[in-house]
Amino acid sequence: MPTIRARALTLRRGGMPVLQDLSLELGPGLHALVGPNGAGKSTLLRALAGVLPPASGAVEIDGHDLWREPVAARRRLGYLPESPELFPYLTARELLRTANAVRGAAPEAGEELFGRWVRPAALDLRIGSLSAGQRRKLALVAATCHEPSVLLLDEPDNALDAAARADLLELLARWTDEGRLVVVSTHRPEALGERTRRLVVADHTVRAG
Structure with missing residues (x-):
């Protein structure tokens, strides 16, 4: 528990x-x-x-x-700060895979949720090109995709x-x-x-x- x-x-x-x-x-x-x-x-x-x-x-x-x-x-633990620091030069997919590697999660964990929440093509966009709302969604997925x-x-x-x-x-x-x-x-x-x-x-x- x-x-x-x-x-x-x-x-x-x-x-x-x-x-x-x-x-x-x-x-x-x-x-x-x-x-x-x-x-x-x-x-x-x-x-x-x-x-x-x-x-x-x-x-x-x-x-x-x-x-x-x-x-x-x-x-x-999964922690989402109020103002998360993301790496603007990475793609969304690269950020998720890096987070998953650090936490021992499956490489593709969170990709389906982010793709559904935004759109699949957004996985391969650089984070710096995403809107504030899209970056917030990405940060939430990255913080919780290791279940x-x-x-x-x-x-x-x-x-x-x-x-x-x-x-x-x-x-x-x-x-x-x-x-x-x-x-x-x-x-x-x-x-x-x-x-x-x-x-x-x-x-x-x-x-x-």
């Missing part, structure tokens, strides 16, 4: 505490991180993904310490049109039905459905909403 455990986690930004002495345990299902801008939603996701080292405390992914067992922990049990998605619907947002909701529902753990930072939690657990980030902590 996929789990995230944070113990006595303190996160700082520019030397100032963003979240302080946070303990949190999440299991399978769809969890929405909500709260005002600057409250620490993105900072928390970065820490849970192993991108931001905590000032103190620990994070476990499926029972594996994120910093002591990084390979085992991160193999189970992780834990998904951390920071504003995944940014730059997506209405049709793509509907496709994203279908993906979130499928992942939830498969028993995965999905955490989404969003300003529109109502769009995620009634099965979503809300987690409010405010006042240096996280509470159930």
Whole structure:
């Protein structure tokens, strides 16, 4: 069963505490991180993904310490940052195959989804020529095509049109039905459905909403 455990986690930004002495345990299902801008939603996701080292405390992914067992922990993770850095000179196919090689996934993983979500010919276009919405779709596919049990998605619907947002909701529902753990930072939690657990980030902590 996929789990995230944070113990006595303190996160700082520019030397100032963003979240302080946070303990949190999440299991399978769809969890929405909500709260005002600057409250620490993105900072928390970065820490849970192993991108931001905590000032103190620990994070476990499926029972594996994120910093002591990084390979085992991160193999189970899929992380989409709010502003992912993509390589504009690569084609979409090259990016996906590189990501798959790093994560041990099948070389062609994600190509069918991206081709269906955009169009098959877009796989061989350079990323720099794609629209903002197409790049967002590519980043989401690249972050999740190794079928992780834990998904951390920071504003995944940014730059997506209405049709793509509907496709994203279908993906979130499928992942939830498969028993995965999905955490989404969003300003529109109502769009995620009634099965979503809300987690409010405010006042240096996280509470159930």
